[in-house]
Amino acid sequence: MLFSREAFSHFDQGLVEDVKRLTSSSYKIDGDDISTPVQILNMMGHKLEKVDDDRQAQNMAETILGITTTGQGVGGYRKAAPGVRVEMTGNEKALTITALTEAVRYLTLKGLLDEKVLNDYITRMVVATIPEGEVTASERLYQQHATHVSTLLYTAWRKARRELVDKDGLLGVIHADENLKHVDWLLGNLENDAYWRYANRYLTEVRDEVMAYNAVRQRELAEQATAEEADDSAVSVQATHWPTIQVSMGELRKNGNIEAWSALTTALETTVIDRKAEALAASLKNILIKATPLKDIFAEGVPDTGLKQQIIRAIVAVEKFRTYETGQGGLDKIDPTVWEYKDDTQDPENQAILMALVSSIDSYLYNPASTLEDLHRLFAYQTNDSLWRSEVRESAKRFGHIINDQLISTINRTKVAINDRQRIILDQKAMQRPLMYYGVPEFNVVSGDMNVQRKFMLYFPSSATDLQCGFFSLGIPNHTPENVPDATRNAAIKQVTDNLANPEIFAMADRVSGVSSRIKALMERAERRKSMSPDAIEAEIQGTIRDRIEQALEAVPQNVRIQMDIEIAQKVAGLPRPPSLLPLPKDETDEAKIQSIVSQNISIQAEIDRINAENKIKAEQIRREIESTKEARETTEKKEIPNRVTKLVRDIEASDNAETNRLFQTFKTNHELTEVGEVLRDAILAAYAQKIEGLKAEAEAIEAEFDETKAAAGFPPNTPDDREISVWLKYQEKHDPPIPLSSLEIVKRTADDTRNLQAYANDLGLRDVVMARLTFPMRKRIDEITGKKEEASRITTEYSDELRLLKIPYEQRKLAVYSQLIHDFYAGDDFKKLVEKDMKDKFQSGELEFDPNKDWRFVVPTYPAIMGVLNSYNIYAWVTSSQFSNMQAAKGADRNATPIFKTEDDQYVLTNFLPVSRSAKRIGLLNKNGGHFEKWIEADDYPRLARAIRHNQKYGFR
Numbered sequence: 013m014l015f016s017r018e019a020f021s022h023f024d025q026g027l028v029e030d031v032k033r034l035t036s037s038s039y040k041i042d043g044d045d046i047s048t049p050v051q052i053l054n055m056m057g058h059k060l061e062k063v064d065d066d067r068q069a070q071n072m073a074e075t076i077l078g079i080t081t082t083g084q085g086v087g088g089y090r091k092a093a094p095g096v097r098v099e100m101t102g103n104e105k106a107l108t109i110t111a112l113t114e115a116v117r118y119l120t121l122k123g124l125l126d127e128k129v130l131n132d133y134i135t136r137m138v139v140a141t142i143p144e145g146e147v148t149a150s151e152r153l154y155q156q157h158a159t160h161v162s163t164l165l166y167t168a169w170r171k172a173r174r175e176l177v178d179k180d181g182l183l184g185v186i187h188a189d190e191n192l193k194h195v196d197w198l199l200g201n202l203e204n205d206a207y208w209r210y211a212n213r214y215l216t217e218v219r220d221e222v223m224a225y226n227a228v229r230q231r232e233l234a235e236q237a238t239a240e241e242a243d244d245s246a247v248s249v250q251a252t253h254w255p256t257i258q259v260s261m262g263e264l265r266k267n268g269n270i271e272a273w274s275a276l277t278t279a280l281e282t283t284v285i286d287r288k289a290e291a292l293a294a295s296l297k298n299i300l301i302k303a304t305p306l307k308d309i310f311a312e313g314v315p316d317t318g319l320k321q322q323i324i325r326a327i328v329a330v331e332k333f334r335t336y337e338t339g340q341g342g343l344d345k346i347d348p349t350v351w352e353y354k355d356d357t358q359d360p361e362n363q364a365i366l367m368a369l370v371s372s373i374d375s376y377l378y379n380p381a382s383t384l385e386d387l388h389r390l391f392a393y394q395t396n397d398s399l400w401r402s403e404v405r406e407s408a409k410r411f412g413h414i415i416n417d418q419l420i421s422t423i424n425r426t427k428v429a430i431n432d433r434q435r436i437i438l439d440q441k442a443m444q445r446p447l448m449y450y451g452v453p454e455f456n457v458v459s460g461d462m463n464v465q466r467k468f469m470l471y472f473p474s475s476a477t478d479l480q481c482g483f484f485s486l487g488i489p490n491h492t493p494e495n496v497p498d499a500t501r502n503a504a505i506k507q508v509t510d511n512l513a514n515p516e517i518f519a520m521a522d523r524v525s526g527v528s529s530r531i532k533a534l535m536e537r538a539e540r541r542k543s544m545s546p547d548a549i550e551a552e553i554q555g556t557i558r559d560r561i562e563q564a565l566e567a568v569p570q571n572v573r574i575q576m577d578i579e580i581a582q583k584v585a586g587l588p589r590p591p592s593l594l595p596l597p598k599d600e601t602d603e604a605k606i607q608s609i610v611s612q613n614i615s616i617q618a619e620i621d622r623i624n625a626e627n628k629i630k631a632e633q634i635r636r637e638i639e640s641t642k643e644a645r646e647t648t649e650k651k652e653i654p655n656r657v658t659k660l661v662r663d664i665e666a667s668d669n670a671e672t673n674r675l676f677q678t679f680k681t682n683h684e685l686t687e688v689g690e691v692l693r694d695a696i697l698a699a700y701a702q703k704i705e706g707l708k709a710e711a712e713a714i715e716a717e718f719d720e721t722k723a724a725a726g727f728p729p730n731t732p733d734d735r736e737i738s739v740w741l742k743y744q745e746k747h748d749p750p751i752p753l754s755s756l757e758i759v760k761r762t763a764d765d766t767r768n769l770q771a772y773a774n775d776l777g778l779r780d781v782v783m784a785r786l787t788f789p790m791r792k793r794i795d796e797i798t799g800k801k802e803e804a805s806r807i808t809t810e811y812s813d814e815l816r817l818l819k820i821p822y823e824q825r826k827l828a829v830y831s832q833l834i835h836d837f838y839a840g841d842d843f844k845k846l847v848e849k850d851m852k853d854k855f856q857s858g859e860l861e862f863d864p865n866k867d868w869r870f871v872v873p874t875y876p877a878i879m880g881v882l883n884s885y886n887i888y889a890w891v892t893s894s895q896f897s898n899m900q901a902a903k904g905a906d907r908n909a910t911p912i913f914k915t916e917d918d919q920y921v922l923t924n925f926l927p928v929s930r931s932a933k934r935i936g937l938l939n940k941n942g943g944h945f946e947k948w949i950e951a952d953d954y955p956r957l958a959r960a961i962r963h964n965q966k967y968g969f970r
Contacts, residue, residue: 057111
């Protein structure tokens with residue numbers, strides 16, 4: 013035997029097979045295919061960091077080295093075979109080196125990789141590459157692979173030992189080894205600097221990273237817990253009554269004892285015993301709720317004696333424990349919330365202060381990217397919750413100063429040791445879920461630019477009933493008993509309706525529901541008809557009926573065509589499906605297996621050809637049969653249209669009349685009018701006209717403000733025609749050296765040159781074109797001569813997008829202006845009830861299914877978008893490629909809808925993106941099976957991971 017049993021002794025083939033199930037034959041990075049062995053290595057490298065058992069971690073590390081060095085367990089590593097590439101891509105090399113480095117670091121850290129074991133790995137590779145005769149090209153490639161891996165193994169090992177890395181060191185190791193010192197090709201390769209380039213690039217030229225392995229940290233925590241329990245036992249105190257609790261409880265109730273606050277908080281920050289941390293956190297929380305007059309400590313202008321900071325530190329420690337806890341203290345199935353601090357026996361100011369601190373701390377822990385502005389806004393939304401007492405809500409407005417930069421600094425500075433233990437537990441539960449590694453886009457809302465970052469992602473089914481999965485996936489809490497139907501959906505609706513007092517949310521809800529637009533339409537209709545006779549009104553209705561009948565008749569051929577196409581497609585889809593060819597694994601190296609698959613595929617292909625030929629004939633028969641009914645279908649459809657349209661128009665008229673009368677009566681009540689009949693109508697319409705004039709003036713002032721902003725940003729008053737831009741571009745190209753200009757600059761210069769465009773056109777040979785009065789033939793002529801049609805179109809589109817983005821906040825303000833109409837025509841909570849009903853109707857019919865929105869920067873408000881604002885979420889809605897096709901084919905859908913982003917293996921499509929801000933939390937949802945959206949979580953997003961695990965512990969996986 014040329015090598016000892018120490019290397020490879022813990023290679024785990026079962027682990028290889030488990031991880032292999034997570035791989036995809038179509039997986040790519042930057043367009044490069046990533047082989048199955050490399051995908052396995054990438055996943056194992058991640059799991060090596062996360063697993064909490066020493067033996068499992070050792071098995072994983074040695075399995076990584078077995079695959080990396082000799083291709084053990086995966087059928088060989090880049091061996092030559094027909095149709096199989098040997099050379100690795102750049103991305104494959106990077107992933108392989110990362111996994112190898114992780115394995116070497118772990119084994120070295122544990123004292124399991126010394127110089128002899130290192131030589132064993134190198135020897136194993138060398139044995140596999142010693143040719144029996146003349147060296148073939150593929151064998152030479154494998155020798156090169158062995159040399160590269162040898163340098164990487166050695167360099168990673170020396171780095172892990174914090175020793176200097178040099179070529180001579182490895183050569184010395186090889187020369188001193190009886191098995192290796194005579195391998196001339198290895199020694200020759202190691203003298204060549206080219207074989208050290210990967211070791212240098214990935215290991216010696218990069219900053220050292222502090223790698224945390226759960227298996228290592230778990231052992232340290234276990235040792236600390238044993239020592240801590242021994243210390244507690246030494247004072248003969250029962251496990252549920254730690255001395256720190258007993259000593260501090262009475263002192264804390266005296267309010268001014270800073271040392272007591274510090275002692276109890278320090279005990280929570282430093283303990284690594286689960287049940288002790290839970291008891292300490294519960295004690296501190298109860299003391300905060302019951303015993304502390306916070307208003308005397310946190311009032312604005314009151315100097316801090318140190319107690320204020322100690323109380324904040326205590327709350328931070330408690331909430332850091334509660335954020336990650338998933339096993340005890342009632343946090344195994346229910347998320348922690350600020351409402352657990354609510355006690356209506358509290359002084360309103362005390363309660364407001366405590367809930368402001370807890371709310372802001374929890375918001376920051378859930379999203380550490382939150383700004384101070386975000387925290388204030390989120391707390392303001394939360395205080396609108398109807399669960400708050402009005403006096404507490406008013407008190408909260410006076411204590412906004414306590415949400416400040418110092419609070420954020422305290423959150424970041426406070427360390428809670430038990431969090432390490434909690435994160436390890438979260439990792440173990442997360443590893444039970446499907447793991448994926450994908451490029452995930454981050455968007456610049458202003459520019460539309462996209463930055464793709466590769467992340468490990470976890471898929472969590474929401475396992476909710478009654479169409480509540482989307483709300484669970486968005487993190488909407490459900491604190492009601494399990495048998496209450498629609499609880500989570502209702503919580504989401506309540507969050508929106510409770511915040512209708514906020515002008516921004518009110519305006520967004522109005523835009524979604526269309527209430528103010530409906531009021532304007534009905535009032536304009538009433539104003540128009542007030543001077544019309546009944547006969548004139550009837551004539552108008554008859555005219556509407558005739559117009560709609562005519563439109564419906566014109567659409568009959570197209571509608572029948574669509575109906576027939578759907579029927580044809582459905583029947584053709586029901587024809588026998590041909591079998592599939594057997595896949596040829598791209599990493600298969602056994603020539604006999606490859607030939608067997610090829611032979612079987614020849615027979616399968618013949619069967620496929622036969623079935624396809626028969627299906628082609630049957631499909632043509634189906635098409636002819638259905639299309640033969642075209643004339644009869646059209647005749648039937650046309651006969652039904654007059655009655656159907658007449659009923660529809662009459663129903664709309666009746667509905668409009670009833671709604672107008674209701675609006676009149678509500679306006680009368682709201683404004684305490686006494687008129688009746690036509691006098692009332694005229695009074696209301698006069699008041700409305702006056703109101704609308706005032707609102708128009710406000711809107712015009714906003715528009716004027718936008719015009720000033722537009723001019724200051726360099727946008728011209730008038731946008732040139734795209735053919736004018738074509739002429740300007742061609743003229744500049746002909747006479748001046750090209751300079752890179754933005755679309756805005758090109759449009760601006762074209763606008764500035766308007767008076768010269770005719771001269772430019774003449775210079776280009778377009779003397780028959782009148783630039784001031786472009787006709788269709790003239791436009792065509794410009795396209796032919798300049799060749800700039802597509803470029804000019806792109807420029808005008810980009811320019812228009814920039815202008816639209818600039819205008820969005822002003823348009824939103826204008827919409828908010830007209831939303832004021834609702835207060836005149838809706839009584840009390842009527843608008844709230846309307847929004848509630850509208851949300852229930854839309855959610856029941858699948859509003860949370862996120863239709864494609866390629867133009868996400870200009871998204872029209874939806875209720876999910878409002879939920880994103882209220883929670884500071886940037887919502888990413890993903891679907892499988894097949895589900896996206898189904899969405900395109902659905903009735904009424906945009907068949908030309910395009911994805912915002914696709915994963916490179918075409919497995920998943922980002923169909924909808926609802927942005928809020930750059931600092932908002934990224935929330936990924938995935939519709940994997942066509943039923944509903946589930947949680948798609950970044951593997952290092954521990955706060956969201958904790959929520960997902962609690963939810964699944966409550967409902968299970970379905």
